[in-house]
Amino acid sequence: MDVLLPCTSFHSVNLKPESFRKFLSTNRNRRFSDILKCRRKTTSTELQAAVDVAARTDDGSPSIPTHKVTVHDRERGVVHEFVVPEDQYILHTAEAQSISLPFACRHGCCTSCAVRIKSGEIRQPEALGISAELKSKGYALLCVGFPTSDVEVETQDEDEVYWLQFGRYFARGPIERDDYALELAMADE
Numbered sequence: 001m002d003v004l005l006p007c008t009s010f011h012s013v014n015l016k017p018e019s020f021r022k023f024l025s026t027n028r029n030r031r032f033s034d035i036l037k038c039r040r041k042t043t044s045t046e047l048q049a050a051v052d053v054a055a056r057t058d059d060g061s062p063s064i065p066t067h068k069v070t071v072h073d074r075e076r077g078v079v080h081e082f083v084v085p086e087d088q089y090i091l092h093t094a095e096a097q098s099i100s101l102p103f104a105c106r107h108g109c110c111t112s113c114a115v116r117i118k119s120g121e122i123r124q125p126e127a128l129g130i131s132a133e134l135k136s137k138g139y140a141l142l143c144v145g146f147p148t149s150d151v152e153v154e155t156q157d158e159d160e161v162y163w164l165q166f167g168r169y170f171a172r173g174p175i176e177r178d179d180y181a182l183e184l185a186m187a188d189e
Contacts, residue, residue: 067147069094071101071115072154084147090122091142101142102155105129108144111161115140120151131165139164 064085071080071094080101084093091113094101104112108127117138126144127135139161140153 067120068150069147070152071099071142072118072152073101074155074157075102086146086148088146089143090145090147094142102158103143106143108141111141111156111158111165113142114156114158114161115142115153116156118152118154120147120149120153122146122151122153123148130161134161134165 064087066083066085069080069082069084069090073080080094080099082094082097082099084090091101091103091106102112104110108124109129111129114130117140122140122145124135124140124145127141129141130139139156142153
């Protein structure tokens, strides 16, 4: 039986049991990510940023288009403006520029970094945390969003987006906080 080592967002590594034992014994004090040399697996051309072949820098390498991103952070009451290359996630680029934006999972699976697009376009093929319906209404996730034009967005309340997405599945609507019931429950302890 072969041992299959997962390699996050890369090809998995397949080792025979004897190779795996040798691998573990020689690399006891190192992290798997430091040891494994993984190749990026390209599963879709959609995930690759389009590069204009005609546009080249002075050294002959292709230039990646950049776009101005404006984020209105409702919770903090601030506006962030920064430039993001078309082939990079908006959240990652903001963090690289010391701009703090809301996030949780970083994989497009929740709604913590959800925004409403005011103008421009964001390509988000990996955004599993919001439905196609919400995407069509102008919602996007910054953690897996690529700008395809200059874009202006506004952060959204995570619970609000969650309710828009899943609220129809709950018959009685949102649950209201009952402080009296909470007080009674705490008194019993």
